[in-house]
Amino acid sequence: MLIVSCSTVKRVKDGKFLLTENEIEVDGKVTSNERLNNIPLQKPNSSINFFPLNLHIYNLARPNRDSIFEAWLDKSNRRKRLTNTLSKKQLNKLKQSTLNFNTWLKRIGEAPTILNEEKTEKTKSRLRAYYYKRGFLYNEVNYTIEKDSNKKAKVKYTITKNLPSIIDTLKTTIKTPIIDSIYKASIYASLIKEGQKYDEDNFTNERLRINKLMRNSGFYFFGQDYVRFEIDTFKSRNSLNTELFIDNRIIRYSDSTSTRPFKVFKIKAVNIITDASNENLIDTKQIKDSTTYNGYNLYSFNKLKFKPKALTDAIFIKKGDVYRDIDRTRTSDYLNQLQMFRYPTVDYVADETDSTLVANILLSPLKKYKLQFAFDVSQSNIQTIGFAFSTGLKIRNIFRGAETLDISALGSIGASKDAGNNEDSFFDINEFGGSVGLTIPRIFFPLNTNNIIPKSMSPNTKINISATSQQNIGLDRQTLSSILAYNWFPSKKVTNRLELFNIQYVRNLNPENYFGVYSNSFDRLNDIAKDIGYIGSNDELLNPPSDYGPADVFIDDVLNNNTSLSQGDVGYTDVNNINQRQDRLTENNLILSTNFNYTRDTRIDLSDNNFSRFKYHVELAGNLLSGISNLTNSNRNSNGRYEILNVPFSQYFKTELDYVKYFGKRGRKNVLAARAYFGIAIPFGNSSNIPFVESFFAGGPNDNRAWTAYNLGPGSSQNTNEFNEANLKLHFSLEQRFNLFGNFDGALFVDAGNIWNAFGNVEDDPQSTFNNFKSLRNIAVGSGFGIRYDFTFFVLRSDIGFKTYDPSLTKGNRWFTNYNFSKATYNIGINYPF
Template identity: 50%
Template sequence: MNRHFAKISLFFLSLLFLISCNAVKRVEGDDKLLTSNEIFVNNEKIKESRIYNQLYQEPNTSFLGIPLRLHFYNLARPDIDSILSEKYLKNESKKNTLTNILSYKQFEKLLHSKKSLNEWIKSTGEAPVIVSKEETQKSVNRLNSWYWNNGWFNVETNYEITPSNKKKKRAHVTYNVTTGEAYQLDSITTSISSKVLDSLYELHRDKSIIKEGMQYKTLDINEERDRLTSLFRNSGVYNFDQEYISFNADTINTGKKVNTTLIIKNRFASETDTSSRVPFKIHEISKVNIFTDYKYANRNQTLTDSITTEDGYTLYSFEKQRYKPQAITDAVFIKPGNTYSDISRSRTYNRLNSLRIFKYPNVQFTPDPADSTRSDLIANIFLTPQPKYSLGFDFDVSQSNIQKFGIGFGGSLLIRNVFKGAENFEISGRGSIGSSTDAAISGNDDRFFDISEIGADLKLTFPRIFLPINTDRFIPKYMQPFTSLSLGVSTQNNIGLDKRNLTGILNYRWNPSSKLSNRLDFLNIQYVRNLNIDNYFNVYRNSYNDLNQIIQSGNIVTNPSYLNSEGLLSIPTGAENFIRDISNNTGGTTGLNQDQKRLVNNIGERKKRLTENNLIFATNYTYLWNTKKNLYDQEFTRFRFKIETAGNVLSAISSLADFTKNENGTYSVLGVNYSQYVKTELDFIKHWDLGRDNIFAFRAFGGVAIPYGNANSIPFVRSFFAGGPNDNRAWRAYDLGPGSSGGRNEFNEANMKLALNAEYRYNLFGSLNSAVFIDVGNIWNVLDIVEDEKATFESFADLKNIAIGSGFGLRYDFNFFVLRFDIGFKTYDPALPEGNRWLRDYNFNHAVYNVGINYPF
């Protein structure tokens, strides 16, 4: 209790210290620190962030009302040069003492380091925001501009700077905006000089962004300009540019109406020393020349090889042609005889880059000298090949609940254009060695590196959908289709039960747009073989301890041969025989009550499920919608849907071939009961940019896997788990659930999962960010072999067993990755008795400390 009181006291004393810091320490003379802004529009206070973002001056950033970065900035000395000079340079005694100890060069470095530290504090902190009439007037102008651009042409804004009555050297600014009546678009007429452009405009006029009756908005005008530019350039008007479009808005005596005229003049063309305006034309592609091995160094050399395809493409090379013509032309959407199109050029760039066999493709258009009308264009595509072979290596150091120290290493070889059809072949290998957290699990007491894993993968990728039917009608080539064949093998030694894993995947993927991607694993075959099932109770110690507690609870009679010299069940024989006695009700063991029998049966069922070999013959499809444009995009939406079915093909073959079922009433292939289930996942992520490096992030996840037919449970590798640095951070990975069972196993998993996460992220100073979060979720067993009421989901009433965690964290942004440290507290623990679940372990002693790379969602 005293220790908790000391921690709480320290926290509040620290908070009091920060609050008591003088925020206006660096505010001089009659200056005032800006504490807040208020905007009133037509006498009504508003809170819209997009309006407040128009202001030039905003108060210093704060956390819980405390301007931390400002206080940090105030630690710096504004007159550091004078201080150092007075303290060290003018003080001959101190200067001589230090130079004798450090040498004069080191003395100079000492002064430089103090100046550097002072500058770092200033740059990392945040200078006080001083109320400035000039900056405030700029804010007024910007507010007027924003409202004017949204149709309020008669807007007027004034401001008032009000000093604080309670605290000196502080003030807040109030902006009063009077908008007047908004202007509406009335007539929309055109003045288009070129007949070609006028025809295109009229043909697509119904898609115009600006329409009669709408409120005037400059943004709509700009979007209409963008639409027309895209329309013309994708309809063959190669020379068109946005600068040729202008709008004339007439508001004189119109009664708050805007009469708009769209003006598009002819383009400028220069011949010899004179220039004139000429009408725009529709341009066609007369020739497409593809240079497949272009380098700047050989630009003046003679081309030695050329191929002309039936489609009219001509492929040139300086050396012997190394690509099948169709492999290249399939990636080019600029076709001879077609009109010019920006979309075709962009698709060509995207597809050529996705092949991973060329460096920075370059597409150039030039007028065809053979065309007297100057309407035809020649497209020249310059491709510089990547090296045929590429090597890659990686190395990492890790720690987990299985190993206290581990070293991982791997390497890969990429062979490009294997069969001259732009196919890529990848060979990769990986391995790791480590020191186990429990020598009894690994079975090695002497060696430090007592566990290991090794694996290898082969992957062959084709730039097309590899099927006996033509898929171009529903998956056209601009969707960047790929087919991948993958084979993998891995084996573990002294890691749990030791596993050997074989995988084979036939995968198709295609991207209809930059936001949407599709992935279909037509075949996803996985064989998992447990090599050391006798080690089960060394790995799952909680189950082993539960069995021994039952034996030692009194009135239990069992076969003495099941016990070792310490009176505990021997591993594996004694524990397995004890479970068999209870499950088969043979009478070899007696004295158990119903709850104890149920627990033993649950342990036996779990052991059987986790030690059996798995054969998964699955098909899955993943739909992904992601509006995130790049790594630095702060506001986006991501939605993923995945559905997987397994075992249906093998079930059909077993029935048609009239295979004999085994003693368990199921079919087996190569001595393994194949898995049969349907599994679906929904994952939704949304980020809102609140401005000034403030982000609100939300995630919702739901998944369920239902066994049927040849299976009554889900393989461990396809099940769900909860907890960990990317899930509910108040519990460690695999520690949460199922349901209210309390996470009694080392690896808790189930076949249903619900999760909700919300996180508010904000900047502290410099590259150091922070966040507060709430994580909600749990896992359950549903419609499978598990019968434990605490672990199963039977109705919506079981949602009361959803766990809630909350906490805060620090994140340091290294630009190319983010190092994350989060502290999670158990806010609502469903493992505790009802009525006693809230905030029982909400303290640092029971907190979970998570370290991760990048953001959790």
């Protein structure tokens, strides 16, 4: 209320005006073109939903705060009283703290934008130049300023484009014959054509295209400055004559210059210095080790620590080849991706007598060993708070082939919902594990794959073995996994990953404690047993920690028709569902899969806030093991499933689509982010359901934030399970991010989605099953807001989600029923949710 009550013109002096709006009208229509609206040199103060919060914060600061404080001290003999109470030093500290707070308000706030008509005139010139460059050479720009009695002003720019100018003719004057031939051979790719509207960007990009073409055709000394255009507007007001000039090479001497035709340069030699530094490059006589491999010369000031092939495979510059800029770029990129060297450089030494180049590749190895740490905070339906940490040791060039060995360990502790029990420790959940991974900078495969995946795609092979152990999470489990994967990069935007073999073995350590973990299922069995008189109304089914307890006996009695329940009864269906879920979650899993991942990310760097990212994942599991079992006529178990080492293996198809789009300006924090996700896993063959580790869940700090992890769905069911999971998932998010002040950012978000059972033999109730498109009415909607603090290298995030549409409630009572702080979900996370 205090902030709102402050006037936006509180700090605007008399005779000055606060700029509240820029309006740009083009040919009689107001435009919303973002690029055009960014041209004005003066912009209104930033706002959140039309409310200028930062301006109000700035207005809270008092001008001349120093003199105001002194006047306050002198009033009513206050200085004398405070001096008697406080020491002089304490009084100065009081004054300084008051001044610091005033300065802080100004720093995090935003000073009012005062209308400056000189900048308005400059903006007019910039708008005219913008349309001039777009081909409207005779455009007209005017502006009007509307001022009111409240010291506020609005600027309206009016633009009349008039007719565009067209390129009538295009001539060329190229003095070096071979360059003239190459240009004419590529004329089809030219960005400038007769009959085209004039656009300055086309001329700029055409110069870049010609420069790139020539420098990739052997012309080492060619540069963009040699390409120029002359445009003649004499013929007609709206018709242009254009001529392209490419001059000969200019050679400068000490006191004169001369010109001569460009020549094609070839690579005479390629030298690789494997341990270059500023010190040892001064005297090349100190080289102690050298060798020649496939036409490459390798030198080392100490003993050569790399196998020659490991380095030459990363070099695209070859002896005898015509010089190409792209070879230098690819070489630098590949060497950087090896993560073996510090700023690798490629230098050329030219020999004018025979038009040759010597390429010197300077490599400065990074330290062989690197130790790193990571930390994370999480929440879920079973965990009020959890802390995870990991540490890793990186060993470079371990086998002298530029390989990298990563040895890591991870651990986490958490507090469960029952951590308040005085008999248990607060942190009663833990997970520990480790992994060993080897990265080989090439495709490690018996057959030659260069024709399919050339080295220009920077391929590598990753081999990883990991093991984890969890306690007090579900049934406690151990996981052993191994991966053989290939990665390659067709372009800077695209990443491909093929996991040829992904083996997972999951062993549940404590299956007899199923009903101790899934207490909701146990409570439901108790209720059914009481309802049918199986036990007394004051009794309970016992579930001692044994392999076969009374709860299991009751399930068997129901399914064997030894009770009053029969198929079709609600109680019978619930018992059957509980039994199926118990079997599925307590069985050990063996998964052998092959999967492919495609990622296309258009983001240029961290300041780019206008990009998209698309991920596609497809996975097939169990086909190889199924084929082997069929060929060897292996025996099936009592459930009709093949087993490997007494464990039934899983067989399924899984695919996921994930799309993220950001709408924002480079370097700005005002960003609209959207995400859409679809995932499905279909069991077949040796499986009738999806392993728990491969199923989908909903809710949590990176999903639908109005529900905790595992707490949403499936469908419109009543959330009776501690871990809700299914094999089909939809998710959508829309989030508006903005800066509040300083490093504090805010966000408003809407999340929608759910999970369902589909294509399995899980005989679930219709509320949990995706039957047809009518099931989409059970998409849950959450909304809320968040506060973030940007530490530059990571973002600490706190989000509050409210259940906006809850499909688990009765129809007609789903919208905004629990939309309050007491029913809200509070999330803590690191970095953005997507």
